[in-house]
Amino acid sequence: MYTNVLNEIHFNHKIENFHKTKRSFGRYFEKKTMEIRNIEREDRGNFIAEIENSEAGILEYTWQNDHEFSIDHTEVYDEYKGMSVGKKLVLEAVDYARKNAAKIIPNCPYAKAIFDKTIAFQDVLV
Template sequence: MNIQQKDDGKHGAFELHDGEKLAGEMVYTWAGDQLFIIDHTDVADDYRGQGVGRKLLDAVVDFARKNQIKIIPLCPYAKSVFDKDPSIRDVLRDA
């Protein structure tokens, strides 16, 4: 499995691929030069319960840290993980 980022300057997504299959994606919208909103996370039925969402969020957090970007998690899944894991809250807008 590999994660790829797509970004058009306004919207983007981190996608986790298993060969040719899209296992999941985390979609975001830019809200300024150093801020983006995680809009939603979608995991294909065959991949649910296998940590795909967390792998995507970890990739987003890594990207944010490397690029000094802050995140607003509107996506219920992403918000719940940020609420449960204090080790990744440094990338939240209000951190």
């Protein structure tokens, strides 16, 4: 009898955790549109990610000279973490560098980690 009660409690706990997990991962199953825009001001710029018209994250960069810019900061807002927003911002910076024949200095720890892991981005590194 005691063992059955423990098994039932353990089973119910697993079901509760499953439902909590399913709810917390619900955002991954929804199709959401992300747009990234670039705003440049003289020697600085930002890539801003928006999901369904809400700002989801930002990547800040600074031009060091005519052919090099540094990624200084990447931030993803809490409600959008786990949705690859940061990676997509870095990818946008890489595409921008390629289109403008520029090189990137990844000063931001997050961006540096992405560059260290991604061989395909090595062509735009200083």
